[in-house]
Amino acid sequence: MTAPISARTGTTMMRRKVRKSSDRPWTFYVLASFFALYVIALYGPMISIYILSFQDVQGGLVFPMRGVSLYWFNELIMQTRAGDVSGAFSRSMYLAVSVTVITVVVSFMAGMAFRRRFRGDTIVFYLMIASLVAPGLVLGIGIGLGFNMLGIETSWYTSALGAQLSWTLPFGILVMFAVMSRLNNDWEEAARDLGASRAQTIILVILPILAPGLIAVALFGFTLSYDEFARTLQTAGPLNTLPLEIWSMTLNVTSPSLYALGTVSTVVSFIIIGVSLGSIVMLQRRSAARLNNAK
Secondary structure (H helix, E strand, O other): OHHHHHHHHHHHHHHHHHHHHHOOOHHHHHHHHHHHHHHHHHHHHHHHHHHHOOEOOOOOOOOOOOOEOOHHHHHHHHOOOOOOHHHHHHHHHHHHHHHHHHHHHHHHHHHHHOOOOOOOHHHHHHHHHHHHOOOHHHHHHHHHHHHHHOOOOOOOOOHHHHHHHHHHHHHHHHHHHHHHOOOOHHHHHHHHHOOOOHHHHHHHHHHHHHHHHHHHHHHHHHHHHHOOOHHHHOOOOOOOOHHHHHHHHHHHOOOOHHHHHHHHHHHHHHHHHHHHHHHHHHHHHHHHHHHHHHO
8 A cells, every 4th residue: 555655645746846837927937038148148248258269370359260279378478469468467466456455454444443433423434435426437537637736647556556445445344344243242342351452352353253254355355456447547657457458459459369368367357256255165164163163
């Protein structure tokens, strides 16, 4: 008797699954089709650029491909027909790292300061995020004109740095506010009860707890700076950053070396994102292991 009953039960469950899949409304299929078209439209051009960057020397900017090689990547290194790609890449990296460090430090200090109310805190908060309202190109033009009026030459490490900080700092501060909202004051009080000073409490208690959030702020600041174009266009001075170099290559270079540069830039971005996310996962696992050992 057991075998027939189990067979009937299995048949009934299969019928229910078929009914559930067939009873889906037509809107489900419309939304699924729309999402598939959205993914194709979003990633299709990017994938095409990555594939075309591996064209042979006879290849062009469109399909069909004429051979497969790393010729155009070698063109970027040798800079025979491309621009100052290596210099622009190094400047973008230096600038992004500087912006990241300043964004993390200032965002952490702002998050610590705004944990308690003080007179004029609302005005200070809105002044910090006011630059998000202004268009990036207009803000960059204003900073460039301000430097010229003061007789200071614009460059990627002065005026461009300030222009990008006007973009990264508000985002970093907003992320840090969300992170700080989950910080329990009891942990600080416990550290003080054990004799820790203010500096020891910050270094040994607060920073380890907020480390994943600080990494998120750093990732935010780096990616925004590394890819920034509008605020850098009028403030970088005579030397281009990587986004400006890519833009200038679209005006002068008509070869797959432009696609190769886009592929390299994307790979670098994914590596940085992967390292950041891996660091967050490692910190979370280490915290979980410490809690298990403490128990």
